[in-house]
Amino acid sequence: MEKLDLFLEGRTKRLYRTDNENFLILEFKDNATAFDGQKKGKIEGKGAINNQISSHLFKYLESHHVATHFDRSVSPTEMLVKKVEIIPIEVVVRNVVSGRMVTLYGWKEGEELKCPVVEYYLKDNSLSDPMINESHVMAFELAEAEEVKALNRIARKVNVILRPFFDRRELLLVDFKLEFGRHKNYLLVADEISPDTCRIWDKKSKKKLDRDRFRKDMGGVKDAYQEVLTRIVGAESSQSVIT
Ligand SMILES: Nc1ncnc2c1ncn2[C@@H]1O[C@H](COP(=O)(O)OP(=O)(O)OP(=O)(O)O)[C@@H](O)[C@H]1O
Ligand SMILES: [Mg+2]
The missing domain is CATH 3.30.470.20 (ATP-grasp fold, B domain)
Known part of the structure; x- marks a missing residue:
């Protein structure tokens, strides 16, 4: 799966288009926000930790017949997801x-x-x-x-x-x-x-x-x-x- 241009950037994540229109690459950033983005910070390594936790929980839910957008991990901070x-x-x-x-x-x-x-x-x-x-x-x-x-x-x-x-x-x-x-x-x-x-x-x-x-x-x-x-x-x- 090839990573293409930025599709959407939020406060804590970025989504990139891929060469398959049904899939996006979801990247977790190290940014931290609270109170509607009024409070901002950066926590080195948070993106990678959240990617791993999220990936694990999505896989666990899938194994219990809950459909999620998760497809697979692609890098320490990125997962491939179905575009929804x-x-x-x-x-x-x-x-x-x-x-x-x-x-x-x-x-x-x-x-x-x-x-x-x-x-x-x-x-x-x-x-x-x-x-x-x-x-x-x-x-x-x-x-x-x-x-x-x-x-x-x-x-x-x-x-x-x-x-x-x-x-x-x-x-x-x-x-x-x-x-x-x-x-x-x-x-x-x-x-x-x-x-x-x-x-x-x-x-x-x-x-x-x-x-x-x-x-x-x-x-x-x-x-x-x-x-x-x-x-x-x-x-x-x-x-x-x-x-
Ligand atoms: N599989 C997906 N397909 C399309 N969009 C998605 C998918 N998963 C998450 N999103 C959207 O991508 C964005 C992720 O960015 P982030 O969570 O950093 O935004 P945010 O600043 O918190 O703003 P928001 O209130 O929109 O979440 C969110 O708007 C989220 O709803
Ligand atoms: Mg959000």
Whole structure:
């Protein structure tokens, strides 16, 4: 697959066209951003770590019959993905109270939710990704009714698969954000799944191992991301394979 010109550049990733119109090369940058891009930074090596974490999680999801845009890794910071038409909805799944749940509802950070909460946000940076519900999706024709059902079902399925995956690695999957895209006639989980888009805590100490370290100036961002990668991938190179 030949890498051609830049198709799209965002804050943390670049997408390149390839000689096959159905595929793009997705490159993870070292840039870190928070608060709608108002806070910016660079964390040397983050791109490569996120590429490996994301690739591993996409492969794991594929092995559990969740269709994703991932095709294969092509370099330390790049993966080959199917080109999709992104649905302008960010789907968030929460298992534990954190982030907006604290600021919006006054709930206590760290409290485990009785059941997972699925939220939708309009993917529009100029509006700071406002929260929306299913009727907004229908009223603004952001997706078909069947698609919304599928987004919800797939997001919950991803949670059912990833939560125990992290738990076996002594990690707590607090929440995560998914993007979906249309490819040919089906829906794929697209974008990335990494400590930039998930909240991941150490199960016992509750140490934050995700982008909140950057948001809150806690330091040790790269070490935290590396820790997640080591627990995800490292475990498999040892004798006792954790699945
Ligand atoms: N397989 C894919 N095909 C087409 N576009 C994709 C695919 N995977 C991800 N994207 C899009 O590529 C962009 C990745 O860039 P990045 O995440 O850095 O952008 P961003 O600055 O966060 O802005 P955005 O709010 O659009 O995500 C996103 O807009 C994402 O929706
Ligand atoms: Mg993005």
